[in-house]
Amino acid sequence: GSLRGRFAIREMEVVEVDSVKRIEQTLDGEPLTPDVITKYKVAGDIANKTLEQLLGLCGVGVNVAKLCAFGDQFAMEQLAAVFNKGQVEKGMALPTCVSVNEIIANFSPLEDESETLLKPGDILKISLGVHIDGYSAIVGYTHCLPAEGSKLSGPSAAAVSAAYIAAEVIKRTLRPGVKSENITAAVGKVAAHFGCSPVEGSFSCSLSRFVLEGNQTIPNAPLDIARAGPSFAVTEHSVYDVNVLVAAGAGTIKPVDARVNVYQRNVSQRYGLRLKASRALFQAISDKFPTMPFNLRHFTRRDLLGLKECVEHNLLEPFTLDRTADSSAVAQFRFTVLVTPKRNIVLSTPSLPSVDCPVNVTAADMISFEAVATAGASTQAATPATAMAALTLTSQ
Numbered sequence: 001g002s003l004r005g006r007f008a009i010r011e012m013e014v015v016e017v018d019s020v021k022r023i024e025q026t027l028d029g030e031p032l033t034p035d036v037i038t039k040y041k042v043a044g045d046i047a048n049k050t051l052e053q054l055l056g057l058c059g060v061g062v063n064v065a066k067l068c069a070f071g072d073q074f075a076m077e078q079l080a081a082v083f084n085k086g087q088v089e090k091g092m093a094l095p096t097c098v099s100v101n102e103i104i105a106n107f108s109p110l111e112d113e114s115e116t117l118l119k120p121g122d123i124l125k126i127s128l129g130v131h132i133d134g135y136s137a138i139v140g141y142t143h144c145l146p147a148e149g150s151k152l153s154g155p156s157a158a159a160v161s162a163a164y165i166a167a168e169v170i171k172r173t174l175r176p177g178v179k180s181e182n183i184t185a186a187v188g189k190v191a192a193h194f195g196c197s198p199v200e201g202s203f204s205c206s207l208s209r210f211v212l213e214g215n216q217t218i219p220n221a222p223l224d225i226a227r228a229g230p231s232f233a234v235t236e237h238s239v240y241d242v243n244v245l246v247a248a249g250a251g252t253i254k255p256v257d258a259r260v261n262v263y264q265r266n267v268s269q270r271y272g273l274r275l276k277a278s279r280a281l282f283q284a285i286s287d288k289f290p291t292m293p294f295n296l297r298h299f300t301r302r303d304l305l306g307l308k309e310c311v312e313h314n315l316l317e318p319f320t321l322d323r324t325a326d327s328s329a330v331a332q333f334r335f336t337v338l339v340t341p342k343r344n345i346v347l348s349t350p351s352l353p354s355v356d357c358p359v360n361v362t363a364a365d366m367i368s369f370e371a372v373a374t375a376g377a378s379t380q381a382a383t384p385a386t387a388m389a390a391l392t393l394t395s396q
Helices: 034-057 064-079 154-173 181-191 222-227 278-286 303-312 362-371
Strands: 088-098 122-132 135-145 205-206 218-219 239-246 251-257 264-265 316-318 323-324 330-339 343-345
Touching: 034 064, 034 088, 034 122, 034 135, 034 330, 064 088, 064 122, 064 264, 088 135, 088 264, 135 154, 135 239, 154 239, 154 330, 154 362, 181 218, 181 222, 181 239, 181 362, 218 222, 222 330, 251 343, 264 278, 278 303, 303 316
Parallel strands: none
Antiparallel strands: 088 122, 122 135, 135 330, 205 218, 205 239, 239 330, 251 323, 264 316, 330 343
16 A cells, blocks of 8 residues: 555644744653654654555565564665755664564564564564654554465454554544543453453553653553553643554563563663773764664674673663563554644554454444543543444454
8 A cells, every 4th residue: 555545644634833943852741843743744754654665575484584674774764865954863763673473562683593484374563663853753553464365363353453443542532631541441441342451561652852751651451550650631732652552362471582682772871881892882872872772783793792781780771572471462553643732643544454353343332432531531532433434343
């Protein structure tokens, strides 16, 4: 499909902002100026285009490590063609990850260490992000590789459908006045409708300039609300990385015995490294990736001799690899939302993958899901669900 098909930016209404002064540091709730919105949109276009390219390459026998490397290379080539006047920092906000089946996220292997090949029946969660001047657009999509002549069915298809519908509910209700704990409750209600579970430890969060995890988090699993920090109500001029993850089983997780390759510098931590190799590596990371996550493929084996000390002293934060404890499949839909005074700008609008799910969703179901999300909100947050036809989750 074309960029303006499954993964097009949807500007639901033109945003009018009086001030056109550029904001050098956009924090949660500060005005989204036209300049900032443009950077988010262009980053979203590039992220969506990269995702489309990756989907076109997915097939049986394809090497996951090569997919991830291609995604980063393609996105960087696209970034090189935009915002070339002045010194505008551009790069990956999240290295390309292709997490298969029960692997939840962050799987981005190196070509010399992995022979992970795609096979019939695999469920792929492709996620990546790009930034322009620190304004990040992050996307994630679930792609199915069913056996020849069939569609994905059973509990795995239910998980894909549940994640998609939960993402749609958030997309339609994430407006000023909506409470974070009610969004979590809505995700749980959708998952239960399909006999699935939100993945524990996963969450959506606020974004700001050069900051990928802001001070507002929305857990997917209700059991995580207590440890997610204080609840909040959505406000105008906020930006969110909406990241819905649903498991076909119980949603509990455990670590994966595999090498972590995605890291991010911990800018709040200081330590005097003892080893020369560690100091050299940390300096190189500080120069190349001062704030955003990166993949170890950008460094040689010799460079990485200092990795252990940097991690042990919390100078680098690993993007851990987890899987479902019961080996059930996981589905993900992820997109960036700009909450403007008039309407939301959604930087990715994916369609439902090809699945054969026995559970359908009616307009009445959507109304009930959205009612949970908007309970107690001071404004009419949701697009009226009565305008929707029933959603039949046997995709064409």
